[in-house]
Amino acid sequence: MQFLSDSHGCEGWKGEMAGRICAFDWRQTELGPLETWPASLCSTVQMMLASPLPLVMLWGRAGYMIYNDAYSTFAGGRHPFLLGSPVELGWPEVAEFNRHVVDTCLAGGTLSFRNKDMVLLRDGIPEEVCLDLYYSPVANDEGVPSGVMAIVVDTTEFMRSERLRQAAEDAYRADNERVRLALNAGALLGSFVWDVRNDVLSADERFARTFSYPADQDLTDVPQALTDARIHPDDLAWVQERVNQVLQTGEPYNAEYRVLRPDGSYMWVLASGACEFNEQGEPFRFPGVLIDIHERKIAEESLLKFTRNLEQRVADEVGARLAAEEQLRQSQKLESIGGLTGGVAHDFNNLLQVIAGNLHLLARHEPNNANVQRRVSASLAAVERGAKLSSQLLAFARRQPLSPAVCNLQQIFEGVGELLQRALGETIQIDVQLPQAPWHINVDRNQLENAILNLAINARDAMKGEGTIVLSASNVALDGEFCVGKGITPGDFVRVAVSDMGPGIPPQMLEQVFEPFFTTKADGQGTGLGLSMVFGFVKQSGGHVEIDSTPGEGTCVQLYFARSLRPIREEAPNIESQLRGGHETILVVEDNEAVRASAVELLREEGYRVLTAGNGDVAMQMLLEGCDVDLIFTDVVMPGLIKSSDLFAWSKVQTPPVAVLFASGHTRDIISRNHQLSPDTHLLSKPYSPDALLQMIRDVLSG
Structure with a gap:
């Protein structure tokens, strides 16, 4: 319908909405008669009417609505009553939202929303819609924002399509899960390889029995027609459609269909495979497997399997959550114990200091009293044992700083050798390998000895208490390629290694071995903190740690410490x-x-x-x-x-x-x-x- 008007402002305006705008009595609004509209407003309306996109202009503080033909379609049953009405009255269900839009744009701002969910009453019925909305200010002849231009794009159908696509992907993943369950249940009916270029199928004997091939059929050269003839006529077109789709897109192939049995009945199977393409992108090989899904189809086994699978997923999630909560509780417990033991150790040390100080003063004041000296010595020995206990508490609480000093590995190995033999037992042999002139390193000697002891105990446990542990050191020069991403810079390093001939660690576990609380030992036989403490000590010392393991051959943990060029400090004089x-x-x-x-x-x-x-x-x-x-x-x-x-x-x-x-x-x-x-x-x-x-x-x- 074309409306005509003699109004000066309507010149060049086209479309149904042009006539309605020209015919509307604007004197009842802030805009005033159409012939008094400013040129900027008229130009904006002309541009809006010419646009194929749904556009609506909200003029003035009240937001009087002027819109084009595309927006009238979007407005549904509210058109044409929206024309000339304030936006808050025209769309009362979203009045607060539109008031915010008008206030923002009249202040010079812009707004945009993607796929915004709204409930509108376009035809008197609440309707959930998704919209792309874009708002920008419209200036008057003086350049002052006096209105709002809104672009409205209805994306409801697009979002529905996206949800359907997501549902289809979920269904596809469920199909793959059912295939894995079928394989685990031993329901494999055979395998095949289709030579796409020559249209020839090769199959194994189980596949041949499923399709009732003749006994003398060459299974390396099966005509495609022989297989198609055994597929149910109602399913053949679907199967061919799925095959063609895979050849075009390269997506995985999954098709459920019925195969004719020798007794004339049909059984349900699932064919699963993938197409391989050459360098030119042409399909040339299509391998796959055939799965028996007959019982599932007939007895609704799919529902039962889905239920069991759901229960298993729930159990796994619950188990994972319980494990995470237990790990969190353990971490919090260790942190709490750490703070407690640190404070206790401090007070305990003060008590020991009072006792030790007075004992030493007593010994100094009674140098010739044998009884006093004997009792003081016994008491001081007890104080030393208490001090050692306090030191262990502080180490557990991580309140002891590292005290690095320059040393070489010969000193370290000599100090730790007797301790290792005593801790590991007589059935473990220790093979010590040192270079002739080991380089100096700057480390906390006690912490390094503890790290070596931790690794040696792990090695002993891996070998069930019998075998040889190799404790070695070597001077190495690390290049930039080796150091990338490891937190160390290229240069000279000393490598300390502890190796065993145990069963090794599976590759999938190697990335987890340094994680706190991770252990391969049985419950109650390991805290999972030993390697974590070794890792932390080496990193604090500016070094790097690596672990190499081959299942069936053994494990080697290597600690790298930067070479120190400083001399070893001489023992303090008397x-x-x-x-x-x-x-x-x-x-x-x-x-x-x-x-x-x-x-x-x-x-x-x-x-x-x-x-x-x-x-x-x-x-x-x-x-x-x-x-x-x-x-x-x-x-x-x-x-x-x-x-x-x-x-x-x-x-x-x-x-x-x-x-x-x-x-x-x-x-x-x-x-x-x-x-x-x-x-x-x-x-x-x-x-x-x-x-x-x-x-x-x-x-x-x-x-």
Whole structure:
């Protein structure tokens, strides 16, 4: 229908909506009579009417609606009543959404939505639709945004098609699952290979029996027509259609159809395969298998199998969730125990320090009393055992920093040899292989020995307690190709390897062996943390770890440490030669009164001038008030606002810097990155002996 008008604004406007717009009485709206419309608005309306896309313009703050023919079709039964009405009245079910659109665009903004779900009443019935919506401002003659241009694209059918496609893909995956179940159930009826170029089929004997081939038929040259003749007439066209689709697209082939039996009945089979293409993209070979699905079709076995498969998936999901929750609980438990043991060890070390300090003072005061000396020695031995226990707690809690020192593998192997033999048992032989001149490395010796012991125990368990473990070291130069993605740079390295002749580790497990809690041992026989701790230690030391394993041949774990060019530090000279003669001023900062008292008494006996502070706050106040000290001897963990690390920071900016010696078994507050002490940090672990304290103080003051 074509409407005509003499209005100046309608010149050049075409279409049904052009006539309706021209005939509408716009005086009842903010736009006013059509002949008074600004040129910019008229031009925009003309452009909108010429567009094949559904366009609607919302003019003014009220959003008076002007739209084209395509939008009138989209509006359904609400057309033509939408013309000239405010948008919030025209579409009340989405009024809040449209108010946001108008406010945004009149402020100069734009909006766009892809596949937005909405419920509209286009014909009086709630209808779920998906829309692509694009909104942009429309300026008046002065360039000020006065309206909104909206492009509306109905994508409802497209989204429905997408959902149907997804459902089809899900059904296809279900078909593949049924094929796997059939193969597992032993329902394979045979295999075939179709020579596409020559249209010749080759098959095995089971396939031949299924299709009732003649006894003298050459199974390497079966005419395609002989096979087609045994397929049910109602299924043949479908099978050929599926084959042609596979030849064109290359997608997997799955077709269910009926095959004629010798007794005249039909059985259901599933043919599954894939087409192979040559370099020119031409199909030339089509291998496949035939599966018996007759019972499933007749007795609705598919439903039962699907149910069982669903139950299994649910069980797997539940099992996986329970395993994940157990792993999380285990991790949280270890973290909680770590925090607890760290705090307990700190308090335990303070108690041991009080005991050890007083025992040492007692021994010094009664040098000629044999009974006192004997009892003090026995008590100190007990203190040492307690200190070892505390050290183990701290190691478990990961509160012990690495203390690297330059050494070579000959030293390490000599130190760990006796420990290995004692831990592994007499039925395990240890073959040690070292180069003539092993390079130096800078590592925490104790942690490396623990790592070697962990790997050796794993090797022993893999070999069921009998066999030979090779402990080797070699000097190697790693190139850039080897180092890519491994967190190390090319250069000289020392490789430490622990090898066994056990059953090896399957390839699919190799990527998991360093994961926390992963273990191949039976329940209760391994925590799964040994290799994780080895991995963490090597990485913290700036190295790299690899594991090679061949099922049936054995496993080799290799640790790489960067070569150090620094010389090995000589053993400290005799302590007795350097203990005496102290005269400097030492500030002892310790919140435990008993620990502080024993340390102060010892230092004063040695001639030092000693000042004391019960916490970091008091110590800092003394220092800021001008207290002149040569060394601050401070506990690591103390109450108050000022921490030991704050005292350390203050000491380093003094001129000259003030020496600091930390004392604690709980070092988290002074550990630098990678859980290592910085080179300028001096730590004396509790409980310490008088000689150890005096020697460390002399070392720090001299340094």
